[in-house]
Amino acid sequence: MPAPRRFRICCLVVAALAVLFVPGGFTPLHAQTPTVVHYWLWLDDPTAPMFDSLVKEFNASHPGIKVEYQLVPLSEYHDKVVTALAAGSGPDAGRFKDWWLGEFVKLNALEPLTPLIGKWPGRAEIIENLWETGKIMSSGPVFMLPHQFITFYLYYRKDWFAAAGLKPPTTFDDFLVAAKKLTDPTKNQYGFGLRGGAGGQDQWLAFFSAAGGRLVDGQGKVILNNEQGVKANQWYIDLFRTLKVAPPSAPTDAYAQCLGAFQAGTTAMFAHHVGSSVMVTQKPGADSVGVVPIPAADPKKPATMVTMAGNVVFAGSKQKEAAFTFISWLSEANATDKWSSSREGQLPSVKSVSKLPRYTNNPFFKVSLDSANFAIAWPPLPGVGYVSAQGWQANMQRALVGQISSKDMLDEIARALQR
């Protein structure tokens, strides 16, 4: 190659590198660099394309911000966020459960969102009482922006109930009559799919509340191990221990086992939320499955549990405003509707979306939304994260297999909650 030509090529390469890397030298290119927001989330079905398309839509409509997301399984989410934040490599924003709020706020790891919410036009659209799920105290700041929530209800085998001449259970008495009548161990058939394994604390809280138990009083004092709580918990334990209306595998059954047992015709009733409604209508089939609110000990005092999966901005983020722009966009009508109507669908926190016919005409969504009026959430105590991750499961299992009493179990959980 002749020397002058080589020299010209070198000059071109140097010029190209300068364009790319000299800071401030070429302002127009530099100014176009969008702010990158790192966002973490879990999805019940990680292969669902819904979220990826939402991120693409956001990035296309917000040229100044680029969202990069990472999927983390729910079971590992808490640990991974904690260790990443400790290492200084955490995300700017993330999907978040109300379970973890008390713990993370105590550690100053969450950004108070109230000032940013004040400037957000979409705030009036959020269902009013759901703001409480993102706070530690009613009068305090909002740390978690409401997004998708669930309330627990009860699936039952419509066909089995009809054949046995049973009515859909609305009270504990109805529930027990049906559970006993539909239990036949010789056919490997049980009345109720009790979930003693991973994640079973939400189902437990739904029944515990419906039996009259309460985790905290009006002042936030832990009272779950009082007389009423012990009685409510004993009722739940007895479903497995003395009445034997739950499968023998109940102490370790997690979501997959409970759903599988209901689908396979092993159990007649199963408590869950809209997240599984598509699957139960596929098998055992829409005609075979009915849904009712969680039955109550006292029909005048219905109760169930509600849990919010919202969004937070982490205190260590350097892109707080951009991160809030993204999470608030997720809580607006368009994105909420797309999320809720996908197979990841949970209940929308946006008023106008919750009134759409696709939700009000869907029996699963309707029962869930109606149940929200009397649903009880985990209190924002620092110990809830540990109780929901491991503490409840270990102690519930010990109670189910008869190693500890109802009172001992609740004392352990009370201690862990107040940690």
Add this chain to the structure above:
Amino acid sequence: MRSPGRFSAEAKGRHGRGGTWVLPLFLLSPALALLLGVVAYPICRAVWLSFHHFEILRPDLSQFVGLDHYRDLLTDPVLRIALANSGLWVAGVVCFQFLGGLIGALILNQRFPGRAAIRGLALIPWATPSVLVALMWTWMLDGNYGLVNDLLVKAKILSRFQPWLAQPWSALPGVILADVWQGVPFFAVMLLAALQAIPEDLFEAARIDGASPGRVLRHVTLPLLLPTILLTVMLRVIWTANYMDLIMIMTGGGPGYSSLTVPLYAYYTAYKRLDFGSGATIAIVQVLVLAAVMVFYLRQLRKNEVMVQ
């Protein structure tokens, strides 16, 4: 044999001229840095953590608590359960893996058609990822529609399905069964390699002398396999004591604490309760117990060697 000249030159290099250490040290420094970073630092950090109350997201609030974590563990009933479970877990897994591996190695050492293919296929459990093994065995042992229950009921060994992983007495044995299935090929391959190194003449001589197959196994095969057996058992004890993937996925340590082992307890304490000080203390207790077992084992090993000599 070394020549005296070379020996004296080396000695001079070691003791006479300090400068000769520079180049070897320089060449070793990347490996040394790696070892210090990935082995020494975490150990020192764990020891440091065990003497502190550590707030992971607020390290500025961490406090020195002396021996408090160790004192708490002395009265911790869950640690006692976890230690007993760990002992049962290691003993059960290693014994059955060894027996299965020995039988497998003796079979695979015979001449039969398709031996090469079967030797390859026998490695499949060892090559299967732990998570997959755990999920597979969880469903096979499922109390409602698991394959194991189905076979046992059809064979009329059981009258009804058993929730193997949901009963305190059968949860840990269920997980041991899964790990035995996964680990047998490791022992089989190691022992097979050692078997093939035994000269055929020895077996032939024993047979000519009229030794029965049982006596050949007892007096020829096993003594010559002993060094491999001892080494493999030692490695396997250490690995099994630290191994928690299967238990975490299959039972989560439950029901209750029925299958909770020490590493799983340390993990839950550190990452679920965010009590890194106590978590590190539990891990150190495990290291100390394991070190004591290994020292005892190695001493026995040395005694055996002396006796053999």
